[in-house]
Amino acid sequence: MTIHVLPLAITMMAGPQIISAIIFVTAGRPIRLSLAFLAGVLAATVAGVAVMRGVAELLGSAVPMGGSQHKGGTGRIIELILVLLLLLLAVKNYLGRATAEPPRWLTTLLTATPLRALATGLLVILAMPSDLIVLLTVGLDLKRSNAGPIGAVPFVAATLLIAALPLLAYLVFRRRAEHAMPKVRDWLNSHSWLVNVIACLVFIALILS
Template sequence: MDLRILPLAFTMMVGPQIMSAIIFVTAPRAVRASLAFIAGIALATTAGVAIMRGVAALLGKAVDMGHTSDKGSAGHIMEYVLVGLLVFAAAKNWLGRRTAEPPKWLKSLMTAGPRKAFTVGVLLILLMPSDLVVLLTVGIHLQHHHANLGEALAFIGLTVLIAALPLLARLLFGRRAERAMPGVREWMNTHSWLISIIACGIFIALILSEG
């Protein structure tokens, strides 16, 4: 399994994604809704990686990716471009950190059932521009290193684990976790920009350090 792409799992789940997971564990049908949401995240992440791996393979046929040791290869240039997009997104979050507000649709999740929770999990991964950039980055990374989908299992697993953390906390700590969730949600809302920057920084460092 390719562990170099693991930091991007944190980038995948910051913002509305993890906030949705926290809201679901405080909803009336918390366990069922949360399990459905996690299933949606798992399906969408797996499908997204597979699709973007295919896109990267098509790009590889059109453009010679080059050897991984060649810093000027097309594969590395594509990775640098995608990293640049992640940096741009992180910079945008930094600049808008004082006025950032959660999407209004998050409030509707308090009454969501399992079907809606599953749909939200799928759409949050496959329709969020930032997550699409992350998935494409993963796909190109796998293609450039001649790795198959199995090499991304650690990335997929960590993304799903992060989505499941609020539910695991509720099951393990009960009412103490329920009381803490609103505060955690507020902290995530006001500091998601920082988490995103840290995750992007780690990934950039990994890319630049590859020989």
Template sequence: MDGLNILPLAVTMMVGPQIMSAVIFVTAPHAVRVSLGFLAGVACATLAGVAVMFGIATLLGSAVDTGDPSDNGSVGHIIQYVLVALLVIAALKNWFGRATAEPPKWLATLMTASPRKAFTVGLLVISLMPSDLMVMLTVGVNLEQSGAGYAAALPFVGLTVLVAALPLFLLLLLGSRADTVMPRVRDWMNTHSWLVNIIACLIFVVLILV
């Protein structure tokens, strides 16, 4: 995909409750099976989400000329600038609310999740998170502007799933030490959820503007 660094975009897809969910699943009973269910949900949601956003971008491109990717005044770039403004607002909101910030309460229910529930969580944390919808819309707009087909987004989808799988890889790599390390990672992310969200917003802003 021209103009997109897909690895940082994939990282942005998973920063926030998304990666926190993945970390919680590797500290739950039957961690491997549950984590695989989560990864399957992430893969399906990302494939479908990019397809929908590509379709929207294509329809928009048919109705309004989104312009050339090199034209900073094109409609496609204006859409991206609007996304930047929304992300800056979200980052500021997280910063000013950091003193009282808490992770979503539903994260606490994931410790007892079954593989089926983990699959559903994987679907929802991608499909319903505004930051992920923004990322996938950016991918769709870029595909439409560059005249590429849907297949050009598959590396992005694959890298998103790979990033989601990092906690599982770490679990398998650490072996018995994971029983100590992964709960600490989980607890840190729970107490610093506001920082994780700000990082996600800022990474995406940089990707759009560079």
């Protein structure tokens, strides 16, 4: 895996993903819920990378993908298509900013059970189109590098670390975090469109670099 893929872990957790992590920290059983959520994120990321590595292998078997230093091939064409999709998604979020609201299911997480937190961790990765695009990009990068799923360990670890930041802040700065996290949560809820636009632009820059 090439180094430039690692920052995509930030994009993986941008939007409802990190908001969910913050909500669990502000819930009644923050540590249990957060650990269950992280378990779901880890399982979903590992499974997603493995599946997308297989998809990249199938694409590579049909048409040469191009090496890590080669900018042509099917892999590059797919990346350009991903860039177009991300641009459309960024424009959609920007145009809808005036009426943008967080998903309704986010408001129910404060009363979630550990099982619900686990399921949320799975779904915020595997059911989010932006994360599926990231995972496909990682799969294509692994294919170019001739690396198996084990090569994605740094990416998986980085994603898990970012997902764990709210919990780590809670454990280290307990009282300050209890005071600050609800404000951060509310700001992210009201500016979710901006978070999504920034994530798309960062992702595009990384793909084109």
